[in-house]
Amino acid sequence: MTERRAAVVTGGASGIGLATVTRLVTGGWRVVLADYNAASGEAAAAGFGDDVRFVRTDVAREADVETAVGACVEAFGHVDCVVNNAGVGGAFGRLTDIEVDDWDYTFAVLVRGVFLGIKHGARAMRGRGGSIVNLGSIAGLAAGAGPQAYSAAKAAVINLGRTAATELGPERIRVNTVCPGLVVTPLVGDGVGAAEVMAGAQPWPDLGRPEDVAEVIAFLAGDASRFVTGEAITVDGGLTAAGPRMQEAYGGDPGKRGLVGVNRGTTGEGATVRRAE
Ligand SMILES: NC(=O)c1ccc[n+]([C@@H]2O[C@H](COP(=O)([O-])OP(=O)(O)OC[C@H]3O[C@@H](n4cnc5c(N)ncnc54)[C@H](O)[C@@H]3O)[C@@H](O)[C@H]2O)c1
Incomplete structure (x- = not known):
């Protein structure tokens, strides 16, 4: 029997993360669903039975991330993939008004969280190899797609993905970043008005769904993408291509x-x- 793959998905209780957990489990993976929100995390994990374990995790806290990765090794024997997906909208408002604590919170979740997922994920993958998939955003590629702190943090994630891929490639650990455009999830509201906004900007006629991003994450998680590393892949219905x-x-x-x-x-x-x- 072939060994079943195991992944840690941060922010797996909602939106793109939950769609990723669902897609991986459908593909035969077992998953540690690591999320800050215990209520939604436990409820989501319960729906998958033994294939998914919930671990309450704040990705900004090193001990929490280490525990989540350790739980995957303990429950499933190894870690083949870490999906650093957890995210928040973070600080908003004019740069001249933003509080330092709010700026730091944004970077702690979006950048420190990804760093910690890479650090502890790669440690667990040593000698075996694996794949790390980070959630960037088209907001990290240019202005105009998100608040300033969020956009700057996502730009950092894209670059961190490239530097990590360079460092970890010799250990057969791949690192890639997925940059969604607008995807209808709780993070961006209920989608009301999204169709009108995107109609003038996004060439593809349908709104992005969490499943569309999860499919690309699953590709990057598995061996089908074994020669792809250090890449930032937009999943945006042609939004950035339209220029x-x-x-x-x-x-x-x-x-x-x-x-x-x-x-x-x-x-x-x-x-x-x-x-x-
Ligand atoms: N939805 C979009 O249009 C879009 C576009 C580009 C990028 N993204 C990115 O995709 C990722 C997922 O976004 P989503 O739209 O699915 O959001 P979502 O709000 O539906 O889900 C995010 C999850 O992350 C969890 N989370 C938040 N802070 C956490 C922390 N400190 N530790 C652990 N878990 C935490 C939340 O509890 C939630 O379950 C984020 O990184 C986001 O920036 C989303």
Whole structure:
């Protein structure tokens, strides 16, 4: 019989984390669901039976993360994957008004939490190898997709993923970061209004679901991605690919007006324009 894989999923009680636990269990994994929220964590874990253990965890606390990783070794014999998913919206408001404690809380959950998951996950994977998957965000790639502290923290997570992959690659421990766009979860509200907001920005017509992100996390967790490390993968329905939409300011897309042709710039040769068939 092939050995069953085991993972620690932080923030596994809700949203993307819960979808990830569900996807991994469906794929034959056993999971330690590590979450701050004991009520939702226990309730979620109970639905999976023996394949999932809940461990109450604050990812900002080193002892808690060490305990969660240790619980996975104790219950399932080893750790093959850590999904550093736990997250909060964190500090918001103008930079000139934000309290240092709120800024530090944001970074403690989003960055220190990922560091600790990498540190203790990689220690448990020594000699065996494994995969670490961090939750970044498109907010970590540019401004405009999240509050300042959140965005800066997610940028740190993306870079930490690359440096960790470089350090841990020789030990066959892969580290990748998944950067979702807008995914309808409790973190972003109930989705009311999301469709209208995204319609003008996201090329893909459907809103992102936690399952869409969980599928990519599961791919990165398992051997199918064995040569992928140090990567930051956007899962955003083409939101970032669509770019700054400057074309609208420069007269719009001729294609949308049924025009096709070639602009020869300042060569002295004129443009060719015709109506598309
Ligand atoms: N939903 C989105 O649109 C979106 C987009 C980009 C990135 N993300 C990222 O995906 C991850 C999951 O987000 P979600 O939308 O599923 O959120 P969610 O609020 O549905 O779930 C987050 C979970 O993390 C837990 N958590 C919070 N602080 C914790 C802590 N200190 N220790 C342990 N657990 C803690 C919560 O209790 C909750 O169960 C986050 O890192 C978030 O930043 C989400």
